[in-house]
Amino acid sequence: MIVAIDGPAGAGKSSVARAAAKQLGFKCLDTGAMYRAVAWLAVEEGVALDDEGALGRVAQECRISFIHDEGDPIARGITVNGHDVTEAIRTTEIDKAVSPVSAAPSVREAMTEEQRRIGRTGDYVIEGRDIGTVVFPDADLKIFLTATNEERAHRRVRQNADRGIGSIDYAEVLADIIRRDEADSTRAAAPLKPADDARIIDSTGTYIEDIIENICVLARMVQASDGAC
Numbered sequence: 001m002i003v004a005i006d007g008p009a010g011a012g013k014s015s016v017a018r019a020a021a022k023q024l025g026f027k028c029l030d031t032g033a034m035y036r037a038v039a040w041l042a043v044e045e046g047v048a049l050d051d052e053g054a055l056g057r058v059a060q061e062c063r064i065s066f067i068h069d070e071g072d073p074i075a076r077g078i079t080v081n082g083h084d085v086t087e088a089i090r091t092t093e094i095d096k097a098v099s100p101v102s103a104a105p106s107v108r109e110a111m112t113e114e115q116r117r118i119g120r121t122g123d124y125v126i127e128g129r130d131i132g133t134v135v136f137p138d139a140d141l142k143i144f145l146t147a148t149n150e151e152r153a154h155r156r157v158r159q160n161a162d163r164g165i166g167s168i169d170y171a172e173v174l175a176d177i178i179r180r181d182e183a184d185s186t187r188a189a190a191p192l193k194p195a196d197d198a199r200i201i202d203s204t205g206t207y208i209e210d211i212i213e214n215i216c217v218l219a220r221m222v223q224a225s226d227g228a229c
């Protein structure tokens, strides 16, 4: 079973996806981390971020793996070509580089193929921007998680402060969120938008636990109805 959780930056997708996967006993895939890993490698290798052909080669040839603690199906980190980039992909530099990298159709093609391969290996909660529209258009449950710009920026500042990585300047984070949403929504390849059959959940002013519970109830209902067929 695939539960797709899409939505703009800072809407709480990662926390919700991880907690819902844990409750449901599913695995969890953070596709944004994969685009960030490609962006990190492109920067590291000095690839021009407007060189679509070179970006595509980086995406096709890189080896992305997730780091798991023993027995924990939820990844605690990510490696690319053997480098642990768990923290390095969360910097302000990568926040900026990931927009042109993820807009390149050749990069999206390579990542989409890999995400489909991974998703076919078990029950997954998969979070991203185009999971319900492009990667798994037949996902069993599609959620589009959103919140106001201001709430998302506040959450991202708190998250960066907790992690000790990325900007904790509210105005800078808000501007980056607005810039990335604009880039993600207006790009030609797989733009950020809700699937026609997605349930739209606005998390503004809502307890995250309620959203997780809501998604788990929906997922169990879908599972039960599939089992009944």
Ligand code: DC
Pocket: 009, 010, 031, 032, 033, 035, 036, 098, 099, 102, 103, 127, 128, 129, 130, 131, 180, 184
């Ligand atoms: O979820 P995130 O903020 O870590 O994602 C980083 C960037 O990757 C985001 O700005 C857009 C891109 N992305 C994408 O284009 N498609 C996805 N499925 C996931 C992320």
